[in-house]
Amino acid sequence: MTDHGRTTDGHPSTPPRPGSIVACPDGPLLVRGDVEVLDADGRPVDKGRRTVALCRCGGSSIKPWCDGTHKVNGFSSST
Amino acid sequence: MDGMSPVEAPTTTPSTGVATAVEPSSGRAPSVEPSSGAAPTPSVEPSSGAAPTPSGEASSSAAPTLPPRGAVRLPRPAPRGPISTALLAALSRSPGAVDLGPLRAAVAARLTDPTDWRTDEDVQLALLCLYELHYRGIAGVDDDWEWDPDLLAVRAALEVPFEAELRRTVPVPECDRRDRTGVAERLFALTAAADGPSLSRHVARKTTEPQLRELLVHRSIYQLKEADPHTWAIPRLAGGPKAALVEIQADEYGDGDPHRMHAELFALVMRAFGLDDTYGAYVDHVPAATLASLNAMSLFGLHRRLRGAIVGHLAAFEMTSSLPNRLYGNGVRRLGHDDVAATWYFDEHVAADAVHEQIAGRDLAGALAEQEPELVDDILFGAACCLALDGAAAARMMQAWDADGTSLLRPLP
Numbered sequence: 001m002t003d004h005g006r007t008t009d010g011h012p013s014t015p016p017r018p019g020s021i022v023a024c025p026d027g028p029l030l031v032r033g034d035v036e037v038l039d040a041d042g043r044p045v046d047k048g049r050r051t052v053a054l055c056r057c058g059g060s061s062i063k064p065w066c067d068g069t070h071k072v073n074g075f076s077s078s079t
Numbered sequence: 080m081d082g083m084s085p086v087e088a089p090t091t092t093p094s095t096g097v098a099t100a101v102e103p104s105s106g107r108a109p110s111v112e113p114s115s116g117a118a119p120t121p122s123v124e125p126s127s128g129a130a131p132t133p134s135g136e137a138s139s140s141a142a143p144t145l146p147p148r149g150a151v152r153l154p155r156p157a158p159r160g161p162i163s164t165a166l167l168a169a170l171s172r173s174p175g176a177v178d179l180g181p182l183r184a185a186v187a188a189r190l191t192d193p194t195d196w197r198t199d200e201d202v203q204l205a206l207l208c209l210y211e212l213h214y215r216g217i218a219g220v221d222d223d224w225e226w227d228p229d230l231l232a233v234r235a236a237l238e239v240p241f242e243a244e245l246r247r248t249v250p251v252p253e254c255d256r257r258d259r260t261g262v263a264e265r266l267f268a269l270t271a272a273a274d275g276p277s278l279s280r281h282v283a284r285k286t287t288e289p290q291l292r293e294l295l296v297h298r299s300i301y302q303l304k305e306a307d308p309h310t311w312a313i314p315r316l317a318g319g320p321k322a323a324l325v326e327i328q329a330d331e332y333g334d335g336d337p338h339r340m341h342a343e344l345f346a347l348v349m350r351a352f353g354l355d356d357t358y359g360a361y362v363d364h365v366p367a368a369t370l371a372s373l374n375a376m377s378l379f380g381l382h383r384r385l386r387g388a389i390v391g392h393l394a395a396f397e398m399t400s401s402l403p404n405r406l407y408g409n410g411v412r413r414l415g416h417d418d419v420a421a422t423w424y425f426d427e428h429v430a431a432d433a434v435h436e437q438i439a440g441r442d443l444a445g446a447l448a449e450q451e452p453e454l455v456d457d458i459l460f461g462a463a464c465c466l467a468l469d470g471a472a473a474a475r476m477m478q479a480w481d482a483d484g485t486s487l488l489r490p491l492p
Binding site: 022072 | 402438
């Protein structure tokens, strides 16, 4: 298997998981599947893992990723 | 991106030239260990106190890796009382060739007053050894002991009071809702209301180097097999909750890269602090309060009946990880360990567990609650046990430090 949708003998393999974004209540945006994360210059950011959490509260120290700070800074997604 | 995240660091080619400790290939005959209690051959070069050497790379930004290691068994622990003495004596022989009468008698004697199970050194060490038969095994112990009916009966005799004490001392948090979102919200609220990351704040602000090394020794008992107890739950679940657990565990296990497994990242930290990262190297140093945390995970993970509890345990574990690990990482840097080997593990957990807690709350625990509503109480019980046991272990540690003592049973070399 390769990671580009083809097996080593050239046949189509399982397609990549479609991209999805879950807006977690009072928390981050959970990004799964075939989604590229780009920086301001359009360069891909290494996600480091298959599923990532994007900061939504603005308080993370590791933006664009979530570091759990929303749990202590009073962030609410309900408004 | 703000700054350099360790996850961006390129990995280096792993060294392959280091001998690994190996087990007898037959898997049947117990390996014969010297009875002197000598340390087992470590699977990696002896730690010298120096930072791990990234193989072949000089760049400080390169992610360090350890040589591939063999499957290392738990070193045979030193007994702590009559039960563990009888148990380890029995385990040194083959099943069927030994009378378990003395072990049963030792357990029966302790059962006349089945209290203080969580802090009993003898009981917790015995449970640790009995559970270890299902993980990596114990040096010099025949693997056939794992499913020996008489030994399983002994384990059950020790487990019943353990679970009973947990149920007696850890109240099940109330949860009015049984739906996915409601259960997730309750778990987040429960973990937020916990006493807070006082240990991690202590580490961030004032823990000394020797105290931090002690903390790593405590944590090594679980962290060098990080994620394994919760993995037992995978075949016990179905559908969405199973997929969610696999999603979390795959990340814990480095998504297929052995050098990014969280247990391996923890080994890097140990080496950065001059500690032996051999699996179980410090089992004789670690007190019952710490062993009880791991034993509860094994209890929950190895009993299908308790699948709700192991899921709740994982949810609470993940929900109390991101913020504390940021503080642990700060403490490590404060003490001058700012190389990637020393900090990667902590930085990785800040980002990873911010993801895992969301998955664990709704897709795992919440979805399981909807699938099997009768498990809701156990989900919350497992979460509460995680908080109570980890809290007790941390409190014991900090009390010892406050008294300028050691939190370990014996001093570190």
